[in-house]
Amino acid sequence: MSSKTLWQEMLLGSSTWSHVLKRGTALRITAGGDHANVGALLLNADNFSERLNLPDTLKAQHIARLTTGAVLYSDMARILCSITDDTLGWHDPLGGCSDAATVAAKYGALDYQAARNDWHQNALDGFLIELAKYGLGPRDLMMNINFFSKVEVKDDGSMAFIEGHAKAGTSVELRAEMNTLVILNTCQHPMDPDPAYRQVPVELAIKRVPAPAADDICRNFRAENARGFTLTERYFL
Structure with missing residues (x-):
């Protein structure tokens, strides 16, 4: 553990995790095996009515x-987190998450009483369980990110899941620009055609990071981002 690292842990496959990632810290997620998938929801930890807006994220x-x-x-045009480092090059913002019906249809129904930790979980129920810990529920759901997964959009508008995209050791780092409630789920991507129910772990590390400077890669990634950073920084004045 480096001097700047505050916390490290392994999140098992088919598991859910949450943490309020403080402004001035970053979360690094590293795939613990091939074919990892990490669904993510983000909310303003100081005002849960403000949360990730993926349509605006992509459009802007x-x-x-x-x-x-x-x-x-966020849906208030502020920046919850920035992607400051990524060894993979493509993470999916389009594919959504699995639910009980899709998991049962693809992998078969297998409950905890029968299979213990190998039971067939789904991302939607995992997200709802974790949201409930903060007094939140179904009305607080939003489109989720799928880190480590790749979905291409073809010319005819159809979407294709790219198999074998993520390898063990690939990583992505999220810097918190606000105090952000981060909820993660490691169930398989809903579009993954593999008939085997895989449980791929990921390593999580939280560290202190400096504030974004004027030449920050995320601030200058697109013209709109400069405005987003200004609105976010004004929020903390």
């Missing part, structure tokens, strides 16, 4: 994938 930056330089906008 003219992108359909997430990688280094991209920022994650």
Whole structure:
């Protein structure tokens, strides 16, 4: 553990995790095996009514994938987190998350009583359980990010899941621009065609980081981001 690292832990596959990532810290997520997928929800930890808005995130930056330089906008045009480092190059903001029906149809129904920790969980129920810990519920759900997964949009508008995209050791780092409630889920991507129910762990590390400077890669990634950083910094005056 480096001198700047505050916390490290391993998050098992098919598990859910949450933490209020403080402004001035960053979360690094590292794939613990091939085929990792990490669904993520983000909310303003000081005002839960403000949360991740993926349509605005993509539209404002003219992108359909997430990688280094991209920022994650809230529905109030402020920046919750920035992607300051990414060894993979493509993370999916389009594919959504699995639910009980899709998991049962693809992998079969297998409950905890029968299989213990190998039971077939789904991302939607995991998100709802974690949201409930903060007094939140179904009305607080939003479109989620899928880190480590790649979904391409074809010319006809259809979407294609790219198999074998993430390898063990690939990582992505999120810098908190606000005090951000980060909720993660490690269930498989809902579009993953693999018939095997995989449980791929990821390593989480939280560290202190400096404030974004004038030449920050995320601030200058797109023209709109400068405005987003200004609104976010004014929020903390």
